[in-house]
Amino acid sequence: MSRRRKPDWLKMQPPSGREFTGIKQTLRDHDLNTVCEEANCPNLGECWSGKNSESGGTATFMLMGDQCTRNCGFCDVDTGGGQPLDPDEPANVASAVAEIGLDYVVLTSVDRDDLEGQGAAHFAQTIREIKQRDPSILVEVLIPDFRGEEDLIRKIIEAEPDVIAHNVETVERLQQPVRDPRAGYEQSLAVLEQVERESDIYTKTSIMLGVGEYDHEVYQTLSDLREADVDVVTLGQYLQPSRSHLNVATYVHPAKFETWRRVAEEELDFLYCASGPMVRSSYKAGELFVDAVLRDGKTVEQARREARESVAASD
Known part of the structure; x- marks a missing residue:
């Protein structure tokens, strides 16, 4: 089957610039992985070029190797596992953060079902x-589900990041084939509910559109997430990484994403919703919102x- 032609609103400029080059070199020097590269993020050029940040660029560090034990239909990260953890990685990440000069850091990881803990x-x-x-x-973490084991999720809570994100990814009906069979809708909701129940840490999740969902299912998913007291949600367009990945069912128009933003913020009362074709889990708009609230003490509406103004200025 031929791949769908991308509409004009999904065309991106290739990454370039001094900040982009500098961040890439720092990551290589410290032998670190980023989800920006491994998952072929379309915003890599924008984030690494630092268009929206006075401190320069940003990057989402991917911990525990570059091979995931799971095989999700949408994800471009290699499937594998079995690699020993690098005991120096936590310190190397901290060094890279200082060298790049970040004041807001995003950490994520591959799934490591093969490891104890x-x-x-x-x-x-x-x-x-x-x-x-x-x-x-400020540290935002995008965590695996840890198979729903509460003691493992509690380890992340006790480390006191400022934001804990975990992605539900899609509507309940499409969890498979979109996600690996070891993941699941109720399990992901339970992870987010535990964070809300056991801490005052901001929670965040992401939904991909364009994989075959219906509007009423998106609304139900947003409602379920608010029932779980999730604070921030992002919605973005699924883009097929290769012919071997899940096909794009439809390219959602930017106006539809704006409708979902209004539903999330104005009807369902999420603190913040970043919604647009190029929005991803670790997205500048979400970081800017949290930074404005936690560091600058802005009201939710100001943040x-x-x-939104900062992101619009970069378009």
């Missing part, structure tokens, strides 16, 4: 290393407005 302690140690170097740095 699934790497939760390693993840938590990376958070602590960054915070110990500079407590003013929403400033995040």
